[in-house]
Amino acid sequence: MDAVTVAGFQLAARPLDALSLWSTFTTGPSPLALAVALWLLLLFATSAYVRSVQTGSHSQVDMMWSVTPLVYVAWFTVARVNHPAPSARQWVILSLVFMWSARMTYNFARKGGYSGAEDYRWPYLRRQITNPFLWTIFNIGFICLYQHWLLLCLCWPAWQAYLHAQQPLNVVDGVATAAFVLFWIVETVADEQQWHFQNAKHAVPLSQRARHPDADVRHGFLTRGLFRYSRHPNFFAEQMMWWSLNLFSLACVWDGALRPTQLPALWTAVGALQLSALFQGSTWLTEKLSASKYGEAYRAYQRRTSRLIPLPPRRPAEKAM
Incomplete structure (x- = not known):
């Protein structure tokens, strides 16, 4: 995990380097591919927190929920596109997660989920956590960081398929x-x-x-x-x-x-x-x-x-x- 940590910090400090390192990530060792996923997690979580502060709505992760797993699985599929080619299993997993993402995004959108309206459960929880400092900790720790960590964890089967690309169906x-x-x-x-x-x-x-x-x-x-x-x-x-x-x-x-x-x-x-x-x-x-x-x-x-x-x-x- 040392390589993952180092690569993650390097990308966080110099995000534009990700563009020049594309060929490395598509042919390089697995720790670098995992570092990119962790870097994306931090970007998603930070974006959710900033938007929650800007809009006053804590449904930012809800609006990203149906998309981020597809991003992770897609990354784990193409990260080794040249070393070696993605396995049939990886494409199957990506297709299934795309089905899940498309259906959930459609259902969320038609209910007005992207209109900026807040899920009714967050106001209820705000009434229970009245201390502003504790609510900020809850927002950062649970709503933004933990939920995005959970979304990445849901994609570990795609990571396993990435590591065993040579195994046939x-x-x-x-x-x-x-x-x-x-x-x-x-x-x-x-x-x-x-x-x-x-x-x-x-x-x-x-x-x-x-x-x-x-x-x-x-x-x-x-x-x-x-x-x-x-x-x-x-x-x-x-x-x-x-x-x-x-x-x-x-x-x-x-x-x-x-x-x-x-x-x-x-x-x-x-x-x-x-x-x-x-x-x-x-x-x-x-x-x-x-x-x-x-x-x-x-x-x-x-x-x-x-x-x-x-x-x-x-x-x-x-x-x-």
């Missing part, structure tokens, strides 16, 4: 691809269902919603489709896509059978593990605010419907238990 790659695409479809369907419901709900004047024949419109939240089996099917699918991507790390060392010596290759799951931990807190806060907004109707929904993993709805009789 195998059955594990097929399983990883199929699982990723399956959960991509689930998240797409869930977001479409939520999008159409929200449009239909907001088309009804607030004064008329209480008498609307659709129970979901009356209550204000969706309980049909995939949301009948999970309160957050999109959250579930998002996490499972990144867990699926880690199967490519196993594919990098696969020799036809699963052996204990191959399991260390799954260290790359540290990113998916952090994402799942983050979703635990994020989902808890989302549900806390939803229960406060929608009252007993939402609490009844919580009692009968699984939180994340899609499961058959529980019977109403369990309400009294």
Whole structure:
């Protein structure tokens, strides 16, 4: 890691040198490629913090969330374009992450995410952290630095494929691809269902919603489709896509059978593990605010419907238990 640290500091001190060092990074040793990724992380985090101060909105990382992993994976794919050529596995991973990025960017944009509006959870947290100094530390440490670190960690399977470019495709790659695409479809369907419901709900004047024949419109939240089996099917699918991507790390060392010596290759799951931990807190806060907004109707929904993993709805009789 010494070479990584030195290269990272050199790039941070003289960013224009990155242009003249292009041929080195496309043919050179892996520490330099990793140094570029770490340098990009610092640039993204710094940009998010500066923009949050300028605009007063702390959703800067949210606006970068769907793009930065694609940048990292693309870099890990082309960084060795001449030494050696990227493997088929690297191109597959890049294609899957591009699918994820395009879908998430589109969904975020159509909801007005790039309009500058702040996610409703940040104002809530600001009301809990009233000390300006502590909020600044939280903004720098968690919102900007940690979340960008997490986004880089999600891309470690692409780094593993970069380090094992000579390993041919195998059955594990097929399983990883199929699982990723399956959960991509689930998240797409869930977001479409939520999008159409929200449009239909907001088309009804607030004064008329209480008498609307659709129970979901009356209550204000969706309980049909995939949301009948999970309160957050999109959250579930998002996490499972990144867990699926880690199967490519196993594919990098696969020799036809699963052996204990191959399991260390799954260290790359540290990113998916952090994402799942983050979703635990994020989902808890989302549900806390939803229960406060929608009252007993939402609490009844919580009692009968699984939180994340899609499961058959529980019977109403369990309400009294």
